[in-house]
Amino acid sequence: MADDPAPSGATPDPGATPGPEHTPQDSQQHADDLGEGGKRALAEMRRQAREATQQRDELAQRLKAIEDADKSELERAQSTLSEHELTIAARDARIAELEHEAMARTAAADAGISQHWQRLRGATPEELAADADALVTEIGGGAQRAPSADLGSGARPPGSATGHDGMNALIRNRRR
DSSP states (O other): OTTOSSOTTOOOOTTOOOOGGGOHHHHHHHHHHSOHHHHHHHHHHHHHHHHHHHHHHHHHHHHHHHHHHHSOHHHHHHHHHHHHHHHHHHHHHHHHHHHHHHHHHHHHHHHTOGGGGGGOOOSSHHHHHHHHHHHHHHHTOSTTSOOOOOOOOSOOOOOTTTTSSOHHHHHHHHHO
């Protein structure tokens, strides 16, 4: 039958994904097209597929137990040790990644560009700080940036940088 999950005697692959013609939505649509006998047969096939998957998992566990029984105590300990070493290596890599992230965040905050910490490159705090300074000069932002002129609307106090007391004084001086 074309909808067989696996040939008889074979177990389905747990990692296999259904093809585009066998999506759950399509299966449901096809099941709706079946008669009562077809629906019973489809349900039976699905039940058999679940049982086959469960049996495969049980057999895999039994095989591992048999293989472990054939191993000496030293081999089992070495196998466990190698599994633990892999776990430790993964955790060490994650710790190093988090430490580098913390150094990058600190360097970016010190340079006044904390929102750009992901862009920093370097292995040491000094390299990260130098890269942060370079990024500040490149984007023209951060703590070293001069304050921009206020271009908003509204009343402002007279500016001392122009050397006069404001527009009113300028107009009075012109009238004289």
